[in-house]
Amino acid sequence: MTNKEAESRIKKAVEACTPDVLDRVISRCTDKKGELITMTKKNNNNFVRKFAAVAAALIVLVGAGVFGYNYRTASNAVASIVSIDVNPGIEMTLNKNAKVLEAKALNADAEKVLEGLELKGTQANTATSAIIGSLLKNGYIDELANSILISVEDNDDARGEKLQNELTAQVTATLEESAASAAILAQHTDGKDKNAAEEYSISAGKAALIEKIIDANPTYNKEELAKLSVNELNLIISNPKNEVKEVATSGQASDKQYIGADKAKAAALNHVSLKEADVFDVEIDFDYEFGKMIYEVSFDTKNREYEIHVDALTGKIVTAHSEYDRNNPEATTAAPANESKDIGKDKAKEIALNKAGVKEANVTGLRVTSDYDDGRLEYNVEFVHEKKKYEYEINAANGNITDYDIDYHSALDEIEDKYDDKYDDDDDDYVPPAAVPDDNGVNVGKKITAEEAKQLALNKAGVKESDVKKLRVEKDYDDGRTEYSVEFTYNGNEYEYEINGDTGTIIDFDVEKAERFD
């Protein structure tokens, strides 16, 4: 089952389960409508303005369409643009009878491929066949990199599709003759990506493919993807999370220049000291991260989920992440909430450094903090070693590592860390619930009233009660303690404070822009 199939299955289930409440909505809308007369009137003007803008845009579009049509009907006029990308990029313009008007090399490699080929005036499929032959001869398609991208841009959808199919068949046939196993990507484009294409000296077809990949996974950027070969792009889109729309694919992109999925898995398992038999649901996919091709290896054990990124060329670990599978009941029982024992900060630090296999003297930015999570005390140990940031969450009762993360550490992160060191007041403000009752079960700290809670929040925000609107104080009982929630708006912002009623400590606060309505 593919991601797309799973998505459409869920979508279908939700559609089938959505109750029909339209009648109820409509009946309640009538009553409310009367209040809105002035707003509606005002909006009419908006609507006219909006309509005028849309109409103006349409006129421009129609004009362009007519112009485009005339331009494309003459016999020496461009009807379609075909680009063929491997790493060399070649663009051919065709007339309406699919004869080549011009073949253009888009990079230095492509000039070599086109050398000695006389393509002007030939049929598109003959020209394509010649180009593929030259790509093979010059060693641009081989067993290490075998992906070819064919893109067709044509205003006439039917003609474009026909051309795309013919050329794909032609490429397949040419490659079969030479017994090369190739992976073909074929797409129909609309020429919208011309600017990006010019900026990075790639074909509009490759730019369109990159646009589709970024659409599926916005963490990539155009500049880095533009540098990759079509084979690398093809490997990236074989990863289910990067599945692109409206690209026909055939064949398998070659992964022969990399270490291979088995070695990547072995490296990942070795990193977390697990054996093949301990893990299940193993998935290995290609991805591109920090300027390199990686294997994204993910697997589960009985109560943990792992995702480890392995450098596809060297087999080195790039990043590693692991966390408890919180949906698995065994996960919660695996870590007993034994609050009475505490291994101490130093022991937690030692456990983390040992796990990372580094010495304290060699790390920077070492921080050990404690926190309550899911009702138990945890130590968070973080440090930087050789440009990587390590973070460990350690159960204070038994010293087990519950979560950890190893990631690249950028200059920006360092600035943030410094800021945190200076201003982070989490540890000072937060008093965990276990610290509230003392040995005799008597509460320490001072219980506060709703009035005091309100005043605390206003003081913290630095505002006066008379200046705020929508002030609301609620008393609640959460995590076994009394909590006050104080909310108000001031100067277009919404403030929300959560205050521990037993100690008067501010547990959490949030300031955000107020909604347009409410």
Add this chain to the structure above:
Amino acid sequence: MIFTLVLPGITAIDSADTDTLISRIADGDKQALAKLYDTTRSAVYGFSLSITKNEADAEDVLQETYIKVWNNAAAYTSKGNPMSWILTVTKNLSLMKLREHKRTDDLAEDEWAKLSREDSTVNEDERQLLHEVLSILGDEERQIVMLHAVAGIKHREIAQLTEIPLSTVLSKYNRALKKLRNHLEGADTQ
């Protein structure tokens, strides 16, 4: 050689069309409201369900969302992203439902499965499947899947809407889809 055409699995709701519908709604056009409701109701319901985990609440939110849209359409200024606007309304209403419950009585996790509605219009098999798939996902995973797979919202917009970092949205989506595929494949072979 086998050619497979990758067909779009998600039909995103057209922003320009939706903008026009909201303009007409502001103008008092109930037909436009009905059209908007038709094209977006499963996205709204699914998203609310992923937050409230309660069918009755999600149904209330579904209704209230369109009433709010009706009342506030005039105040909506097009930013080319009407679905985000509508789903922000849905999110706020859903969170209000959660707060209401928190104040009265915490809704236990297993209530989720028990809250069966007697509704002959809903296909019981699909309902069962929906409950299963949603119960295997974590809170954030559930919301992200609903927003992407059902509402057709882009990951970047999901990050804004849910205030979850984009990289987390992507990795959680990937994880969630893996769980769903495993579950659905298991269900298919039974």
